Structures are given as structure tokens and as C-alpha cells.
Amino acid sequence: MTANPRTLYEKIWDAHVVERQDDGTSLIYIDRHLVHEVTSPQAFEALRVAGRKVRRPDLTLAVPDHNLPTTARLDSAGKRLPIADAESAQQLAALEANAPAFGIRYIGATDREQGIVHVVGPEQGFSLPGATIVCGDSHTSCHGGLGALAFGIGTSEVEHVLATQTLLLTQSKTMEVRVEGDLGVGITPKDLVLHIIGVIGTAGGTGHVIEFRGKVFEEMSIEGRLTVCNMSIEGGARAGLVAPDDKTIAYLKGRPLAPKGDDWDKAVAWWKSLATDPGAKFDKSVVIQAADVQPTVTWGTSPEDTVAIGGVVPAPESFADASKQDAARKSLDYMGLEPGQRMDEVEVQNVFIGSCTNSRIEDLRAAAAVLKGRKKAAGVKWAIVVPGSGLVKAQAEAEGLDKVFIEAGLEWREPGCSACLGMNPDKVPAGERCASTSNRNFVGRQGPGARTHLVSPAMAAAAAVTGKLTDVRTLV
Amino acid sequence: MKAIKEISGKAYPFGRKNVDTDVVIPAHWLKTISREGLGKGCFETVRKEPGNVFEDEAYKGSPILIAGDNFGCGSSREHAAWALLDMGITAVIAPSYSDIFSGNAFKNGILAVALPQDAIDRLMEVAKTDPITIDLEHQTVTTPFQDRFTFEIDPFRKHCLLNGLDEVGLTMARNTAISSYEDKARDALPFLAKGIAA
Numbered sequence: 001m002t003a004n005p006r007t008l009y010e011k012i013w014d015a016h017v018v019e020r021q022d023d024g025t026s027l028i029y030i031d032r033h034l035v036h037e038v039t040s041p042q043a044f045e046a047l048r049v050a051g052r053k054v055r056r057p058d059l060t061l062a063v064p065d066h067n068l069p070t071t072a073r074l075d076s077a078g079k080r081l082p083i084a085d086a087e088s089a090q091q092l093a094a095l096e097a098n099a100p101a102f103g104i105r106y107i108g109a110t111d112r113e114q115g116i117v118h119v120v121g122p123e124q125g126f127s128l129p130g131a132t133i134v135c136g137d138s139h140t141s142c143h144g145g146l147g148a149l150a151f152g153i154g155t156s157e158v159e160h161v162l163a164t165q166t167l168l169l170t171q172s173k174t175m176e177v178r179v180e181g182d183l184g185v186g187i188t189p190k191d192l193v194l195h196i197i198g199v200i201g202t203a204g205g206t207g208h209v210i211e212f213r214g215k216v217f218e219e220m221s222i223e224g225r226l227t228v229c230n231m232s233i234e235g236g237a238r239a240g241l242v243a244p245d246d247k248t249i250a251y252l253k254g255r256p257l258a259p260k261g262d263d264w265d266k267a268v269a270w271w272k273s274l275a276t277d278p279g280a281k282f283d284k285s286v287v288i289q290a291a292d293v294q295p296t297v298t299w300g301t302s303p304e305d306t307v308a309i310g311g312v313v314p315a316p317e318s319f320a321d322a323s324k325q326d327a328a329r330k331s332l333d334y335m336g337l338e339p340g341q342r343m344d345e346v347e348v349q350n351v352f353i354g355s356c357t358n359s360r361i362e363d364l365r366a367a368a369a370v371l372k373g374r375k376k377a378a379g380v381k382w383a384i385v386v387p388g389s390g391l392v393k394a395q396a397e398a399e400g401l402d403k404v405f406i407e408a409g410l411e412w413r414e415p416g417c418s419a420c421l422g423m424n425p426d427k428v429p430a431g432e433r434c435a436s437t438s439n440r441n442f443v444g445r446q447g448p449g450a451r452t453h454l455v456s457p458a459m460a461a462a463a464a465v466t467g468k469l470t471d472v473r474t475l476v
Numbered sequence: 477m478k479a480i481k482e483i484s485g486k487a488y489p490f491g492r493k494n495v496d497t498d499v500v501i502p503a504h505w506l507k508t509i510s511r512e513g514l515g516k517g518c519f520e521t522v523r524k525e526p527g528n529v530f531e532d533e534a535y536k537g538s539p540i541l542i543a544g545d546n547f548g549c550g551s552s553r554e555h556a557a558w559a560l561l562d563m564g565i566t567a568v569i570a571p572s573y574s575d576i577f578s579g580n581a582f583k584n585g586i587l588a589v590a591l592p593q594d595a596i597d598r599l600m601e602v603a604k605t606d607p608i609t610i611d612l613e614h615q616t617v618t619t620p621f622q623d624r625f626t627f628e629i630d631p632f633r634k635h636c637l638l639n640g641l642d643e644v645g646l647t648m649a650r651n652t653a654i655s656s657y658e659d660k661a662r663d664a665l666p667f668l669a670k671g672i673a674a
């Protein structure tokens with residue numbers, strides 16, 4: 001036993017220090033690097049120009065997701081269809097060339113395993129508890145649901161990791177978000193994390209790594225934990241974590257890239273030692289009562305702009321500080337909402353079920369449960385369901401979920417980031433609203449002028465049925 | 477990365493304050509796969525203004541850019557540094573910079589010199605007709621008219637720029653430490669250390 005009780009984050013950090021420097025930074029070893037087509041081309045180019053290699057291609061996995069259209073990728077003869085947008089096609093082609101050139105395992109655009117990086121990593125058993133995981137995408141924090149220290153990086157850091165398998169980092173402070181009690185019936189992990197961000201604010205976790213603690217997380221499925229950790233970045237945190245436990249171990253066992261045999265036994269023993277020690281201190285602690293969490297939606301253009309579905313659009317004057325008042329005014333103007341307006345009367349024209357936050361099989365099941373035997377409302381012009389990976393898609397089809405969606409009038413798409421960000425053809429038209437299961441409601445995120453309301457998959461399905469934001473509990 | 481000892485030549489007397497990275501390189505240039513070629517998009521919107529310095533033949537190819545306070549604010553896009561480099565700019569002189577830009581500039585071997593506004597005003601005058609010299613070794617900016625301004629720079633950054641060391645190269649030089657970590661990890665954490673095959 002070590003003398004000093006340590007948190008989960010501190011144990012992972014300590015296990016990865018290559019060298020400590022005098023200036024307080026440390027060189028940290030990176031165990032797993034996920035690469036996609038948008039933030040990698042210039043990193044590979046820089047390596048090529050400098051005549052450098054990838055230090056550990058075997059710790060790197062590449063898969064395209066951000067730019068890929070989610071419409072059919074093969075024609076009826078099984079031939080690959082071209083991508084209309086020239087720049088997207090070019091980024092995809094670059095990844096297709098760079099991965100083999102640098103010896104990196106590549107999952108191709110038409111492979112069964114293709115999907116969103118943050119869905120593919122856990123699903124393949126590439127992402128592991130206690131590992132340091134990076135990717136050139138801010139929502140890499142997702143993998144913290146397995147108890148991995150995972151965070152997003154920029155293009156020059158991608159280059160740094162490719163060349164050295166390390167990063168120079170300053171250790172973050174620790175923050176505990178403890179949820180007490182039980183969630184009410186029909187309350188999902190997405191509602192919980194939206195509620196948490198509403199409480200702590202988008203700067204609440206700045207400089208910290210959050211550990212989510214309490215019975216709610218122990219009882220939560222791994223997919224739910226991935227959803228919660230995915231959005232910890234929206235609370236300003238560098239990363240989010242849930243301690244690995246028997247559920248985590250059961251989830252990973254037998255996955256294609258997970259350790260096998262003797263290594264597996266050693267891994268399990270180590271994973272079980274990672275939980276925060278009794279008596280370990282956090283630099284910051286926030287306690288949330290689970291009973292306070294309602295089905296939650298956003299009203300503004302920041303993920304902290306949350307309100308219970310039974311609530312109303314807040315008045316800008318209700319915020320204490322002047323800059324938040326100003327931001328709220330601008331948000332309401334952009335969103336076309338009035339203070340005092342009931343959230344459950346806000347009409348939506350678009351519904352997006354997908355993204356690395358909510359595109360796993362449990363998410364699709366939750367949405368299908370609401371949509372079964374129902375039809376999309378006439379006012380909803382565009383409603384798409386985008387599975388997080390080809391394997392999720394296959395599983396959903398095996399369960400007949402695709403039929404439920406199609407019969408309800410929703411489109412069933414190919415895996416990718418889709419309408420999470422307006423980078424591929426899936427965009428929300430200017431001035432229209434979208435009930436979206438993604439993670440960012442920023443101005444223009446889903447397309448120029450698009451108005452995003454972040455919700456859970458069940459709530460998105462409910463909005464598709466009624467044509468407005470709706471308390472899903474009234475439909476079941 | 478190229479080592480920088482001295483940068484001498486014409487300077488764009490731009491002088492504008494709060495130039496954000498969207499002005500340096502507009503968002504629609506971000507869907508690229510190369511660091512090269514971004515110079516064409518550099519200051520794209522400014523180039524449409526009548527009488528702007530970037531389209532003025534007198535300044536074409538200048539290695540130095542003179543700007544106002546808070547240069548490089550806004551989005552963190554590293555493309556801003558790549559675009560400046562691609563346009564041939566290897567040094568910027570301004571009263572202050574956003575943190576992210578100064579980091580990105582350094583990473584890409586651009587010298588960001590901070591001088592007070594009155595020095596900037598004088599250099600803007602000189603740049604209209606004559607060259608400017610930045611001597612990194614001695615931390616001075618001089619003109620043919622006996623002007624001499626000294627500037628501060630972080631010693632570590634100075635060392636890297638003078639010797640053409642980039643962050644990746646510096647870490648690669650710590651190969652022994654990284655290899656010894658890997659050796660230890662193969663024993664202690666084999667399930668993480670063992671990779672996957674391509």
C-alpha cells in the first residue's frame with residue numbers, strides 16, 4: 001500500500017510519467033492514439049517533411065468519420081461511391097494513403113468496423129482502463145467511461161504523439177462530481193450530464209480532471225458512462241473518469257483488440273487496483289442530488305444553458321453576472337426564443353439521433369422504444385438516425401430497430417459524425433430547430449444559422465413524434 | 477525547422493489591432509490537407525480593401541509583419557501560423573499577442589517580437605520606405621536610421637529558435653528516457669505496452 005491515498009486520476013498519471021521536468025511539466029507516455037481524417041493530414045505531412053517515422057504505429061488506430069457522408073457508400077454493384085465534396089474526398093484520400101505509409105492499422109470507410117473514433121475505440125477493445133488515450137477531437141474524454149485518462153489534442157500534438165508517443169503535460173487538479181441517491185424513472189445518463197453541466201457551468205471543470213462518483217455511476221451501464229464522460233469537456237474539464245469495475249471488465253472481455261490470456265489476467269488485477277483510495281483528497285468537490293435531475297434540454301448556445309423539460313426559457317436578467325446576461329440575450333436572439341416561453345411548446349423541424357455521445361446500441365434501443373408503432377409528426381421535415389459504427393448498425397438491424405425507425409418515418413443512415421458538426425452533407429437549415437443527441441449547441445455547429453437543442457435519445461424520439469420538445473415520460 | 481539568427485528585410489506596415497485568426501486565415505481554408513498553399517488565403521478579406529499593404533507591390537515578399545495589440549486572438553487554429561509562413565512571413569512585431577497564437581507561432585518557427593506601441597509607430601513609419609532588422613541573438617530591432625529597440629523573449633524559446641529546434645525534435649532527443657519507460661512498461665503493464673498489428 002502506498003502511504004498517500006491517491007485518486008484514480010493520480011494513479012493513472014503516476015503510471016505514465018516518463019520524466020518530470022523542473023518547470024512542473026512532465027513527459028507523459030501515451031498508450032493509445034486514435035487518428036481521423038480531419039486533424040491528421042498536416043501532422044503526417046510534417047513527419048514526412050522532417051523525415052520522421054511514427055514511433056509506435058502499433059499503438060495507433062486510424063478511422064475516418066468526421067467528413068464521410070452518411071448516405072450509401074457503395075452502389076448496387078458493391079463499388080465505392082465517390083464523395084461529392086472535393087475537400088472531404090481529399091482528406092479521406094490522405095488518411096487512406098498515410099495510414100499504410102506509416103504502418104498504422106486502418107479501418108476503411110466501407111469496412112464493417114468503421115464508425116466514430118470514440119465509438120470504435122471502446123467497441124474494439126482498443127481503449128482500455130488505466131490507459132492514456134488521445135485523439136485530435138475534443139470529445140476524446142468519452143473513453144473515460146472505461147476508466148481511461150482520455151483527452152483531445154490539436155494537430156501539432158498529434159504530430160508530437162505520432163513521432164514520440166508522448167506529450168508534455170502539466171498535471172491537472174482533481175475534481176469529484178458526486179451524485180447522491182437514485183435517478184428517477186425515465187431519466188437517462190444524457191439528462192444527468194446535461195444537468196451536471198448546467199450546475200457546474202462550462203468553466204466549472206477548467207484545469208481539472210473530473211471523476212464521476214456515486215451509486216448512480218456504479219449502476220450505470222458502460223455505454224451510459226461513455227455518454228457522461230463524453231460531455232465532461234463541455235464542463236471545461238480536461239477529461240472525465242468513472243472508476244473501472246466488474247461491469248467494465250465484463251464489457252471488454254473478448255473484444256478484438258482487448259488483451260488476451262495471461263495479459264488479460266494481469267490487466268484485470270491492475271484495473272481493480274485503480275479506484276480512488278479511501279481518504280484520497282480532491283481539489284474540488286461538487287455534490288448533485290440525483291432526484292433533482294429531470295429530462296433535460298438546452299435553450300441557448302452553450303451546453304450549460306440547460307433547463308428541465310417542464311421549465312421555461314429563462315430571462316437574461318435572472319443571471320447574476322453581466323457577461324452571462326449579455327450572452328443569454330445573444331443566445332435567445334440566435335435561438336429565436338422568448339423568456340418565459342415553455343420548453344415543451346418549442347417546435348422542432350429536425351431530429352438528429354447520433355454522434356459519439358449517443359449513437360450506441362442502448363441509445364438506439366431507447367429511441368426505438370419511443371418510436372415503435374408511432375409516426376414522425378408532420379412538422380418534422382428531417383429526422384435521421386446515424387449509428388455510431390457499422391457494428392452498432394448491424395446489431396440494431398439484427399434487433400429490427402432499423403424497421404422501427406423507417407416505419408416511423410426516420411432515415412436510417414451509415415455511421416459517422418453526421419450532423420454533430422456541419423462538416424459533411426448532414427446539416428440543419430438556417431433558422432430551423434433540431435432536437436439533437438449530440439454534444440454541442442454552439443452557434444452554427446449543425447450548420448450556419450442552425451438552432452440546436454441538446455437532448456437524450458429518448459427525448460429526441462419524443463420530439464420526432466410530437467413535433468416539439470416533449471417530456472418523453474408522457475409518451476410511455 | 478529553420479534556425480533564426482537575424483531577419484532583415486521589408487516589413488508590411490499593417491498596424492491593425494485585435495487581428496483575429498479568422499482575419500489571418502478565414503475558416504473556409506481549414507479543410508486542407510497541407511500546411512503549404514495557405515499563403516493564398518492569408519489576409520484574404522484584408523486584401524479586398526482598397527490600398528491594403530498586402531496587395532501593394534512595394535511590400536510583396538516581406539519577411540516581417542508589423543501589427544497592433546492582441547495579434548492572433550480568436551480561434552486556436554494553427555493554420556494562422558502556417559498561412560503566415562507560407563506567405564513568407566517569419567517574424568511579427570506587435571505590442572502583444574494572444575497566448576495561443578504565440579504558442580503556435582513558436583511551434584512553427586515564427587519569431588513573435590513584442591515592442592511598445594511607440595516603437596511600433598516608429599517602425600510603421602520606417603517600413604514605408606526602408607528595411608528593418610531583427611537580431612534575435614542580441615534581442616534588438618534596428619533601422620537604417622539608428623533606431624534601436626530591445627525586446628524580451630523567453631530564454632528557452634530563444635534557444636530553440638536560434639538553433640532551429642522544434643518541440644518534436646526536442647522530445648525525440650529524450651529517446652533514452654522514452655525507451656527506458658517502454659522497457660519498464662513491457663514488464664509492469666504488458667497489456668498496455670503490447671500494441672496491435674497494422
Ligand code: SF4
Nearest residue numbers: 137139355356417420
Ligand atoms: S460525433 Fe461530433 S464530437 Fe464526436 S467525434 Fe464526431 S465531430 Fe467529434
